Amino acid sequence: xxxxxxxxxxxxxxxxxxxxxxxxxxxxxxxxxxxxxxxxxxxxxxxxxxxxxxxxxxxxxxxxxxxxxxxxxxxxxxxxxxxxxxxxxxxxxxxxxxxxxxxxxxxxxxxxxxxxx
Amino acid sequence: xxxxxxxxxxxxxxxxxxxxxxxxxxxxxxxxxxxxxxxxxxxxxxxxxxxxxxxxxxxxxxxxxxxxxxxxxxxxxxxxxxxxxxxxxxxxxxxxxxxxxxxxxxxxxxxxxx
Numbered sequence: 001x002x003x004x005x006x007x008x009x010x011x012x013x014x015x016x017x018x019x020x021x022x023x024x025x026x027x028x029x030x031x032x033x034x035x036x037x038x039x040x041x042x043x044x045x046x047x048x049x050x051x052x053x054x055x056x057x058x059x060x061x062x063x064x065x066x067x068x069x070x071x072x073x074x075x076x077x078x079x080x081x082x083x084x085x086x087x088x089x090x091x092x093x094x095x096x097x098x099x100x101x102x103x104x105x106x107x108x109x110x111x112x113x114x115x116x117x
Numbered sequence: 118x119x120x121x122x123x124x125x126x127x128x129x130x131x132x133x134x135x136x137x138x139x140x141x142x143x144x145x146x147x148x149x150x151x152x153x154x155x156x157x158x159x160x161x162x163x164x165x166x167x168x169x170x171x172x173x174x175x176x177x178x179x180x181x182x183x184x185x186x187x188x189x190x191x192x193x194x195x196x197x198x199x200x201x202x203x204x205x206x207x208x209x210x211x212x213x214x215x216x217x218x219x220x221x222x223x224x225x226x227x228x229x230x231x
Contacts, residue, residue, distance in 0.1 A: 035220075044224040050219050103172050104162035104173055
């Protein structure tokens, strides 16, 4: 079974500052992928960034980077230079790459980020 | 930019009625999914669909639920006899492949059962 844990129900960050959203995971799959999605108040799910378990480097996409520590089973999202539009719910998710786990995404409970002036 | 499209955006239905939620996945994608999110809770997997059949389903996806790809573009989720606890946001998603390919989500259908 796969499990995602997000221990921060809510976070505040000042505009232009960096913020780290925590995510830890558990899986028995030898190969897996980790994803972060953003859900603004309008409700849609927006893909942000992906990290493969065998990727040598941490993933980066613009202001988003993923601090992947495989031994600790953590995949924290770092948002640099926060903007007011970053205020949203953020979900960490994972998907295995073996038959039976390669289809579904397993989501964490989410972290609500509020960016302040 | 291609996107997953869901209709309707909101649906209110009476308990016991059947509802069909519609989705148009991204055209070159092969894998299709339904997820749901009860208000204030996490997103839960319902079912995945590939090559015109269900490839995986969760415990939530019981006999009340069915999925269909009636033509080359639409992907539907049917709930036969809705219950109050079916009230949720339902997301359709699609991806090019399994594994590491990201899933692109539609904007969701908010279903309210009264």
